[in-house]
Amino acid sequence: MTHQEHLPFLALSDSTRRTILLMLRDHNMTVAQVSENFDVTRAAVKKHLTVLPDGGLITTTKRGRERMNAPNPQGLAPVLDWLGFFDAFWDDRLTALKSGVIKVMQ
Amino acid sequence: MTHQEHLPFLALSDSTRRTILLMLRDHNMTVAQVSENFDVTRAAVKKHLTVLPDGGLITTTKRGRERMNAPNPQGLAPVLDWLGFFDAFWDDRLTALKSGVIKVMQ
DNA sequence: TAATCGCGATACCTTATGGTTTCATGTCCT
């Protein structure tokens, strides 16, 4: 069977991490800034901010005493590749998604 | 934050389940048939064959003493919807995926 | 320099998860 990149799927399997990704899509954020948006402790958020780069979904760079977290869109590639195996099956919702993209490309 | 359908992501977070989905893409299969393709016990496979319909990714129908498992492509919709939030970020790989689709649509 | 700030890391707890074994039940076939 085709080798599957597992870590990106694992990273996406948690609701908090998906929310973090959506937040980072709009603004790069430090660990503390991300933590402010959740009820759990900073340590818990920090753990998610370890799983996400493990899955290649974000990149982190240290700047002084803080660390910036930025989304890495290419990290979604393995997921997209996998979904690509279902080309022939995709439904109308995907078709709509695609058609939206087509407009952009033309 | 946007409500997120969690179960489909959960279902996709396990390698065995992803492999099962790829198998079912080609042929509908019974529990036993799916089990034949893995080293783990039938009971373990059966558990996966409970998580998958929970996530809406497969449908199961009982026929006599066996149960057929079939992929449900629409179950991927929540995942696709979520990925849609990253439209502006998507990389070349997705672009290629899309362009393949464009050919089909024209 | 001293106090504070942002992080990282560790130890620990609880629950979820994937796995096994075993047993029960309904179905098919002779």
Added chain:
DNA sequence: AGGACATGAAACCATAAGGTATCGCGATTA
């Protein structure tokens, strides 16, 4: 009817996962 067959379900186990509290350390800043 009786046996074989396909599945379902329960009890149990080990480990992974998400959470907490706590301590340590480099970087800032008063």
